[in-house]
Structure formats: C-alpha cells, structure tokens
Amino acid sequence: xxxxxxxxxARIDATPLDAVAIRFCGDSGDGMQLTGGLFTNTSAxxxxxxxxxxxxxxxxxxxxxxxxxxxxxxxxxxxxxxxxPGDSVNALVAMNPAGFKTNIADVEPGGIVIVNxxxxxxxxxxxxxxxxxxxxxxxxxxxRRYQIFKVPMSRLTRESLVDSTMGTKDIDRCRNMYALGxxxxxxxxxxxxxxxxxxxxxxxxxxxxxxxxxxxxxLKSGFYFGETAELFPVRYQVAKAKLKPGKYRKISGNEATAxxxxxxxAKANKQLVYASYPITPASDxxxxxxxxxxxxxxxxxxxxxxxxxxxxxGASYAGSFGxxxxxxxxxxxxxxxxxxxxxxxxxxxxxxxxxxxxxxxLPTKTEQADLLFALYGRPSECPCIVVAPRSPSDCFExxxxxxxxxxxxxxxxxxxxxxxxxxxxxxxxxxxxxAIKPIEINHPTEPNGPDGTFLPYxxxxxxxxxxxxxxxxxxxxxxxxxxxxxxxxxxxxxxPENHDKMIRTRAAKILKxxxxxxxxxxxxxxxxxxxxxxxxxxxxxxxTAGDELREKGHSVSTAHLRYLNPMPKNLGEVLGNFKTIIxxxxxxxxxxxxxxCEFLIDAIGINEVRGQPFRIDTLVRKTLEIMNR
Amino acid sequence: xxxTQLPTLKAKDFSSDQDIRWCPGCGDYAILKAVQKTLPNLxxxxxxxxxxxxxxxxxxxxxxxxxxxxxxxxxxxxxxxxGIKLANPELDVWLVSGDGDxxxxxxxxxxxxxxxxxxxxxxxxxxxxYGLTKGQYSPTSEFGKKTKSTPLxxxxxxxxxxxxxxxxxxxxxxxxxxxxxxxxxxxxxxxxAHRGTSFVEIYQDCNIFNHQTWFYASQKDGKKTNTLxxxxxxPMIFGEDSExxxxxxxxxxxxxxxxxxxxxxxxxxxxxxxxxLAFMLSQLLYPDFPEPLGVIYCSDEQDTYDNxxxxxxxxxxxERGVGDLEKLINEGDTWVVEDD
Numbered sequence: 009x010x011x012x013x014x015x016x017x018a019r020i021d022a023t024p025l026d027a028v029a030i031r032f033c034g035d036s037g038d039g040m041q042l043t044g045g046l047f048t049n050t051s052a053x054x055x056x057x058x059x060x061x062x063x064x065x066x067x068x069x070x071x072x073x074x075x076x077x078x079x080x081x082x083x084x085x086x087x088x089x090x091x092x093p094g095d096s097v098n099a100l101v102a103m104n105p106a107g108f109k110t111n112i113a114d115v116e117p118g119g120i121v122i123v124n125x126x127x128x129x130x131x132x133x134x135x136x137x138x139x140x141x142x143x144x145x146x147x148x149x150x151x152r153r154y155q156i157f158k159v160p161m162s163r164l165t166r167e168s169l170v171d172s173t174m175g176t177k178d179i180d181r182c183r184n185m186y187a188l189g190x191x192x193x194x195x196x197x198x199x200x201x202x203x204x205x206x207x208x209x210x211x212x213x214x215x216x217x218x219x220x221x222x223x224x225x226x227l228k229s230g231f232y233f234g235e236t237a238e239l240f241p242v243r244y245q246v247a248k249a250k251l252k253p254g255k256y257r258k259i260s261g262n263e264a265t266a267x268x269x270x271x272x273x274a275k276a277n278k279q280l281v282y283a284s285y286p287i288t289p290a291s292d293x294x295x296x297x298x299x300x301x302x303x304x305x306x307x308x309x310x311x312x313x314x315x316x317x318x319x320x321x322g323a324s325y326a327g328s329f330g331x332x333x334x335x336x337x338x339x340x341x342x343x344x345x346x347x348x349x350x351x352x353x354x355x356x357x358x359x360x361x362x363x364x365x366x367x368x369x370l371p372t373k374t375e376q377a378d379l380l381f382a383l384y385g386r387p388s389e390c391p392c393i394v395v396a397p398r399s400p401s402d403c404f405e406x407x408x409x410x411x412x413x414x415x416x417x418x419x420x421x422x423x424x425x426x427x428x429x430x431x432x433x434x435x436x437x438x439x440x441x442x443a444i445k446p447i448e449i450n451h452p453t454e455p456n457g458p459d460g461t462f463l464p465y466x467x468x469x470x471x472x473x474x475x476x477x478x479x480x481x482x483x484x485x486x487x488x489x490x491x492x493x494x495x496x497x498x499x500x501x502x503x504p505e506n507h508d509k510m511i512r513t514r515a516a517k518i519l520k521x522x523x524x525x526x527x528x529x530x531x532x533x534x535x536x537x538x539x540x541x542x543x544x545x546x547x548x549x550x551x552t553a554g555d556e557l558r559e560k561g562h563s564v565s566t567a568h569l570r571y572l573n574p575m576p577k578n579l580g581e582v583l584g585n586f587k588t589i590i591x592x593x594x595x596x597x598x599x600x601x602x603x604x605c606e607f608l609i610d611a612i613g614i615n616e617v618r619g620q621p622f623r624i625d626t627l628v629r630k631t632l633e634i635m636n637r
Numbered sequence: 638x639x640x641t642q643l644p645t646l647k648a649k650d651f652s653s654d655q656d657i658r659w660c661p662g663c664g665d666y667a668i669l670k671a672v673q674k675t676l677p678n679l680x681x682x683x684x685x686x687x688x689x690x691x692x693x694x695x696x697x698x699x700x701x702x703x704x705x706x707x708x709x710x711x712x713x714x715x716x717x718x719x720g721i722k723l724a725n726p727e728l729d730v731w732l733v734s735g736d737g738d739x740x741x742x743x744x745x746x747x748x749x750x751x752x753x754x755x756x757x758x759x760x761x762x763x764x765x766x767y768g769l770t771k772g773q774y775s776p777t778s779e780f781g782k783k784t785k786s787t788p789l790x791x792x793x794x795x796x797x798x799x800x801x802x803x804x805x806x807x808x809x810x811x812x813x814x815x816x817x818x819x820x821x822x823x824x825x826x827x828x829x830a831h832r833g834t835s836f837v838e839i840y841q842d843c844n845i846f847n848h849q850t851w852f853y854a855s856q857k858d859g860k861k862t863n864t865l866x867x868x869x870x871x872p873m874i875f876g877e878d879s880e881x882x883x884x885x886x887x888x889x890x891x892x893x894x895x896x897x898x899x900x901x902x903x904x905x906x907x908x909x910x911x912x913x914l915a916f917m918l919s920q921l922l923y924p925d926f927p928e929p930l931g932v933i934y935c936s937d938e939q940d941t942y943d944n945x946x947x948x949x950x951x952x953x954x955x956e957r958g959v960g961d962l963e964k965l966i967n968e969g970d971t972w973v974v975e976d977d
C-alpha cells in the first residue's frame with residue numbers, strides 16, 4: 009500500500025443510527041459465540057446499551073456445513089435503553105451457506121448480508137440442501153431484497169497470514185476474526201478491546217503467542233479490507249447510550265446468578281456449598297462458582313442430580329448455605345429431596361435454568377414452561393418459595409433475594425432462570441456493595457424448651473421459621489427427618505390433628521414471605537385498557553412492546569412478576585385497575601392459569617413455545633388483536 | 638475442636654427418649670446397643686456426632702440416638718452425609734441403613750461416596766430382605782429366594798457387599814454379626830479411627846421376614862466352621878477345633894486341614910492392607926468356604942475427599958487472598974457512564 013492510496017482513502021463519513029442488530033452465524037466450530045461476544049464487549053465498552061442472544065445447537069460439533077450445525081450469536085447495540093437483542097437483523101455475517109440459509113429470513117428488507125464467498129461452493133450447497141445448480145448469491149430476488157456483500161474471507165485470511173508459522177488449518181480458524189474486523193470497520197468500532205482479549209487469552213493464558221498474533225493479524229486485515237476495498241458504500245455509527253450514570257460491566261445471567269449468591273453469602277457471613285450435576289444451560293453457574301473458592305465457596309460435582317440436591321440439604325443441615333442448580337429434567341429428579349427439605353425446614357436454593365422440553369427437548373433453547381412444576385411438581389402439599397429473575401443482570405438481585413428468603417423462612421426457594429437470560433448478556437450497573445443489607449442469621453446456642461430441652465420446631469411467630477440449630481452445639485442434639493413432626497416437640501407424630509396443623513403451618517410460612525417482598529410496579533399509567541403481565545425472561549420483549557404500544561397511543565401498561573410464590577401483596581389491586589389482563593408466556597398458559605384461578609379475572613394469554621424468545625412485533629400485534637376483540 | 642476435657646459419658650447418654658419401634662427380637666436392637674456402648678469410648682464430644690440414614694427399618698436408627706440425627710429419603714443417605722462433611726469436616730458422621738437402601742435404590746451414591754473416600758462411617762445392616770415393605774427380596778437375597786414378589790424364586794443374582802465396596806475403592810471394609818456385640822464394638826472403634834470411608838457390613842437377623850438367614854454364621858453349631866475370624870498378621874485358621882486353614886493354591890485360596898504334616902506355618906497370614914487378598918477373601922461364600930469376619934481391608938494411603946476439598950479452598954485463599962467482593966464484581970472490562 010503506497011502513501012498516495014492511503015490519502016486517497018479519506019474516511020467515509022459514518023451515518024448515525026439509533027440501534028443495530030447484528031447476527032454472526034456459521035458452523036458450530038467457526039467460533040461464532042466468541043466473535044459475537046467480542047463484538048458485544050467492544051460495543052459495551054464504547055458505551056452502547058447492549059442485549060445479546062446466543063443461539064447454538066446441542067451438538068458440540070455437528071457435521072460441517074449442515075443446517076442443524078449452525079451456531080448464531082445476535083447482539084443489538086443502541087444509543088438508548090434497549091431490553092432485547094432485536095426482532096429483525098440489520099446485518100448478517102454468514103460464514104457458510106448453511107448459516108445463510110437458516111438465518112436469511114430474519115434479516116430486514118434492505119439489510120446487510122456479508123458472506124464468506126469461499127465457502128459458497130457446490131459441496132457446501134449440497135450439504136445444506138440447496139438444489140443442484142442453485143447459488144443463493146446469484147439469486148436475483150435475494151439480491152433485490154438484501155445488500156449482499158461477497159468477501160472471499162478464507163483466501164484473504166490465508167493471504168494476510170502468509171508469514172505465519174501456523175498450518176493452514178489453524179490459519180483458517182482465524183477467519184472469524186477477519187469477519188469481525190470487517191464488521192468493526194463497518195460500524196466504526198475500535199479494535200483495541202479485542203486485541204487486548206486475544207493477547208491475554210491466547211498469548212498469556214493459553215501460552216500460544218503465535219495464535220494470538222495470527223488472530224490479531226486477521227482482525228486488522230479484515231478492518232483494513234473494509235477501509236480499502238470500497239465494497240461498502242456507507243459506514244454506520246451508533247452513539248453512546250444515555251444510561252444511568254455509574255460503573256458498568258457486561259454480564260450474563262448465569263454469571264450474575266453466581267455473583268449474587270456469593271454476595272448474599274458474604275452478607276450473611278455464611279459458607280456457600282453449591283452441589284450440582286452438569287446440565288445445559290445451568291453448568292456455567294457451577295463453572296463460575298468453582299473458581300471462587302477464595303470466597304469460601306465449596307462446589308461439589310455430584311454423581312447425579314439427586315446426589316447434588318441431597319448434598320446441598322446435608323450442607324444446610326450442618327450449617328452452610330446449601331444450593332443446587334439444574335434445568336428442567338434435573339428438577340424432576342430433585343423433587344423428592346425438595347420435599348424432604350420442606351419437611352426438615354432447612355434453607356435451600358434450587359436454581360432451575362429452564363430449557364425447552366419435555367424430556368431432553370431442545371436443551372440449548374429457551375422456554376418458561378416449568379412454572380407450574382416449580383409451584384406444584386411435588387407429592388402432597390409441598391410449598392416452596394419461587395422467584396424468577398427478569399434479565400441477565402437481575403439474576404444478581406434475585407439471587408440475593410432467594411438466599412434472604414430461604415434463611416428467613418427456613419425453606420427451599422426455587423430460582424427460575426431460563427436459557428435466554430442465562431446465556432444472554434447486558435450491561436450491568438455495578439451495585440454499591442456497602443448499600444446491600446446484611447442478612448441476619450441466628451443459630452441457637454441455648455435450649456428453648458422446658459427443663460433445658462431443645463424444641464427444633466418451635467417457631468418464630470413473625471416468620472414461622474423454626475430455629476436453625478446446627479450439629480456441634482452441646483445440649484441441642486435433636487433428630488430431624490422425613491416423617492411428620494409433632495408441632496411442638498418435633499418428634500415423630502402420626503396424630504391426624506397434628507398433621508393437619510403442620511400442613512397448614514408449612515403453607516402459611518411460605519405465604520409469610522409476602523411480608524417482605526416489594527410491591528409489583530407498573531410501567532406506564534397504573535390504570536387503563538390493558539395490562540401486559542409477564543414473569544421471567546420475557547421482561548425485555550414485553551417492556552419494549554408495551555412502550556411501543558403506548559407511543560402509538562394505546563392504553564397499555566406493563567408489569568413483571570419476579571416473585572411467583574408468594575406473589576406481591578398488591579397484585580390484585582394492580583390487576584383491578586385494567587379492563588384486560590394479557591399474559592404473554594413461552595408456554596401454553598401457566599401464569600395466566602394462576603391469575604385466573606387466584607383472582608377470578610378473565611385474563612388472556614399470548615403463548616408461543618418455539619424455543620425462541622418472543623418477537624416484539626408479535627406481542628404488539630397480538631395485544632392489539634386481543635384489545636380489538 | 639474441643640479444648641476442654643470431654644465429660645465421661647455412658648451408653649445411656651446416647652439413648653434418646655423415643656420408644657423403639659423395631660419388632661421384638663430384631664437384630665437391630667443388639668446393634669443399637671453396641672453402637673451406644675462404643676461411642677462413649679471414642680475421643681469425640683457427643684454433639685459432634687451426626688447419625689444419618691435413608692429409609693427402611695434400619696434407617697430409624699437416628700431417632701433412637703441422643704445425638705444429632707438426620708433421617709433422610711430412600712437411598713440418598715450417602716449424599717446427605719457428603720454434604721454434611723463438605724460443610725463441616727469436624728463432625729463425625731455415621732451412616733446406618735439397610736441392604737435395600739444402600740445397595741439397591743442408593744447403590745449409586747454408596748459407590749461414589751466410597752470412591753471419593755468421604756470421611757464417614759457406614760454401617761450396613763444386612764438382613765437380605767425388605768422388612769418395612771413386608772417381605773420382598775432384597776439385592777442381597779440369594780438367587781432363587783421365594784418371597785412375596787418372587788413366588789417362583791428370585792431371578793436376581795445377589796450383590797456381594799464386600800466386593801462391591803472394595804471394587805468401588807472403599808478404604809476400610811469389615812464384617813461382623815449382630816449378636817456379637819463385642820466384635821461390633823471392636824470394628825466400630827477401628828472404623829471410627831479410620832480416615833476415609835469405612836464400611837462395616839453387619840449380618841442382621843430379621844426375625845419376621847427372613848428369620849435364621851444368617852444362622853449358619855451366627856449359631857454355636859457351625860459358626861466356627863462357617864466363618865473365619867480375621868486378624869491382621871495372623872494365620873487364617875478356622876473350624877470347630879481350629880483344625881482348618883486357608884492357603885494359596887496357584888491363584889486361588891483353598892481350605893486345608895491342619896495335621897498330617899500340614900502346620901500353621903502353611904496357612905496364609907491375613908494382610909488387611911492387601912487389596913488383592915481382600916478381593917479373594919470377599920469371594921469366599923458359605924457353604925464351600927468360611928465367610929470372613931473382621932477387618933477385610935484397610936488402607937490409610939488415600940487422602941479423604943473432604944480434606945482435599947478444604948485444602949483446595951485454603952490453597953485458593955493462600956494464592957489469591959481472601960475473596961474481595963468489590964474486586965469480583967469489577968472483574969473484566971468495565972466502563973463508566975458519566976453524568977450529563
């Protein structure tokens with residue numbers, strides 16, 4: 009490159025945009041999750057609001073080039089508050105024909121599509137099921153509908169790394185960084201955060217400086233290609249978002265969950281014992297906690313789901329805070345032990361990162377169909393507290409809440425996360441740790457009954473919790489177990505009246521939790537035509553749909569439940585101020601059932617169970633349909 | 638964890654105020670007595686004992702002990718015990734349960750607890766029958782056994798608890814009989830002293846649904862011939878008049894008669910640290926062989942699971958310092974949004 013050409017390439021002025029949704033897709037071995045994650049980091053550090061949606065197959069390395077092996081990562085970055093990764097894709101990066109084929113329909117008309125032209129060959133067309141002789145890149149209709157940019161990324165990556173000592177196979181693995189370089193140029197993003205990551209990760213952690221060098225080389229080449237190739241007529245810029253002032257970092261739901269429990273344990277001065285069995289999409293909680301041993305966190309990878317929950321209960325019995333984490337199928341296996349924890353009245357948290365079922369279902373896809381199971385999926389009258397975070401960063405706060413309620417009421421708490429918020433990421437306004445309240449726990453050291461006896465089921469009238477006496481304290485030796493307890497002594501009792509009393513007491517205790525949970529807040533006017541009521545991971549979509557509807561002049565407010573059992577005390581009052589209650593859920597209507605039955609209101613559900621988050625436009629359209637009935 | 642001298646306790650100090658609900662004549666009574674007699678002699682405070690059980694007749698055990706106790710759910714006692722040790726490795730955890738609980742529904746947990754070498758003591762009360770559900774065959778019932786659920790005889794080959802535990806990597810394996818209270822006390826004392834999982838199989842008579850199943854090993858006539866009392870470093874001799882012994886013949890153990898030139902020096906010595914020998918002894922079954930009693934295997938070479946886990950925590954704190962929450966939440970790339 010000569011000096012003359014350099015000056016000739018005056019920078020193309022960037023066109024300002026409010027928000028952009030980009031999706032990277034390719035084979036599950038193409039490094040699309042890493043690429044998307046790095047672009048997200050860059051945008052977050054730049055100061056945009058971000059929301060991500062990783063979408064990958066259950067197979068680790070499905071056969072190359074097939075449609076079922078396609079891995080995708082969508083990120084929306086914006087100059088305003090956003091709550092979702094976006095309905096439609098403004099720009100698609102497709103590393104192969106299979107990615108192109110499975111994702112092209114989600115691109116907005118006129119949207120940008122950047123493809124690795126080198127992979128668009130006969131063999132790959134056949135692998136992903138395109139008809140013989142058909143090349144989608146030559147399809148007139150597609151070319152009219154989208155701005156398709158063909159870049160021979162494989163060749164250009166190889167050429168840019170001609171001096172590398174690495175083999176061709178390893179060099180080819182840098183293609184994703186080449187693609188990222190192009191996108192960074194197109195959206196005027198700095199390369200420094202990515203270079204820093206590559207240096208640290210490959211150079212320092214993995215001790216492979218040549219890999220770091222090659223990836224950085226490919227990244228820069230991609231960027232310069234954008235600058236010099238004159239392929240793109242425009243360049244875009246998304247200004248910083250006006251977020252609430254403060255210090256931020258990017259965080260995923262599973263990370264926030266782990267940090268939330270570690271923080272709660274520290275605030276309670278308690279040792280955390282996390283016993284779990286690997287399961288998608290909950291395993292990252294185990295991974296995160298396993299490297300936090302310096303916080304006194306003990307992690308236990310048990311032999312199975314049942315062993316995990318039982319060890320967690322054992323840990324709580326012995327005075328630690330026992331927790332377990334799983335996804336739907338694992339929750340089924342843990343049911344009997346949760347019943348025991350209800351009977352023993354010991355604190356326990358069960359994280360359920362919901363995924364699409366039933367059975368193995370779609371293990372890497374999201375769903376929120378375990379609500380009724382969490383509430384009622386155990387034999388007999390077996391109530392637990394149930395909470396549900398509404399976004400990746402909200403997992404931090406709700407983890408603290410789950411911990412607080414479990415020790416306050418001496419009972420199991422089910423924490424209903426889902427695959428979408430567990431893997432999705434957003435900016436997290438770092439909390440003021442000093443402002444987070446300590447969690448008070450009192451372990452008795454003295455007998456509480458007549459003649460120096462200890463009554464393990466003597467309750468605190470305010471919380472109905474029994475004392476948490478832990479082994480090692482002389483004079484408080486007592487036995488607990490799965491058999492029904494005498495309400496006063498805690499000894500085994502088969503008395504009918506006593507059983508009735510204990511069943512009612514355990515239920516009343518859970519309802520007591522409502523005393524300290526915050527009231528439900530309404531976004532928009534507190535009364536009007538329609539209320540969109542949601543819970544869990546649909547918060548972003550429902551909130552955005554509600555905002556859009558109000559902007560269009562419709563009388564629609566939104567509210568989101570983070571406490572499912574018990575529900576906030578003001579829920580009935582909130583519901584009573586709207587003519588129509590609409591409940592969007594990624595299930596066949598579970599919360600709506602509870603609302604109808606509890607409040608005798610003709611609430612109406614919006615339901616889709618596709619393993620995917622809702623689209624905003626779907627919610628807007630269906631809400632209007634319901635309102636116009 | 639206790640600086641002060643431990644108070645002198647008696648067996649009755651370990652007895653709870655609850656009425657015992659086992660059937661009169663049940664072998665569990667003798668075992669409960671033996672346990673209550675042993676504990677005062679061990680160097681532990683009463684409040685540091687935790688008795689854990691699963692489900693079944695034997696699993697009622699914790700209710701009758703005046704210690705901390707957890708009567709859990711069917712088969713999962715080893716997992717609860719593991720959790721207790723993870724939380725507080727100073728506690729002395731005793732797991733008491735039956736053959737159905739620990740070897741059938743709970744087989745998985747039993748196996749994995751043993752291979753991890755969690756520092757707990759397991760007493761398996763083996764009566765070869767399901768008592769609490771009223772008489773179905775258990776995983777240790779003999780092949781062909783006729784019960785309510787197997788009117789034509791059990792089609793299952795039984796579990797051998799000793800082979801199972803040694804195969805799973807258990808570091809202390811022993812066996813005794815319910816009526817021999819002294820021997821139970823001896824083995825319990827050894828088990829308590831062992832660091833790691835100790836497993837004691839106790840032949841226990843269910844006098845309602847499987848009476849006399851162990852009589853060949855427990856009654857005067859035959860006991861000495863049908864069992865072999867092991868002592869570390871001593872020749873393996875048995876029989877009414879100590880007239881028989883075991884020796885190696887090729888790769889197998891064989892029974893020899895002493896006398897006619899065969900002397901004690903021809904008899905194999907018991908080496909409780911030899912895992913291979915332990916495997917062979919475990920396979921000796923009545924009526925072809927005497928069934929071994931005593932400490933079959935004991936190895937102190939392996940660290941305990943709870944110790945390794947807590948070592949890792951101490952190591953993490955040494956290397957990285959006590960966790961700092963502020964640092965933790967600030968990890969990775971952060972950015973600041975300024976006031977306008």
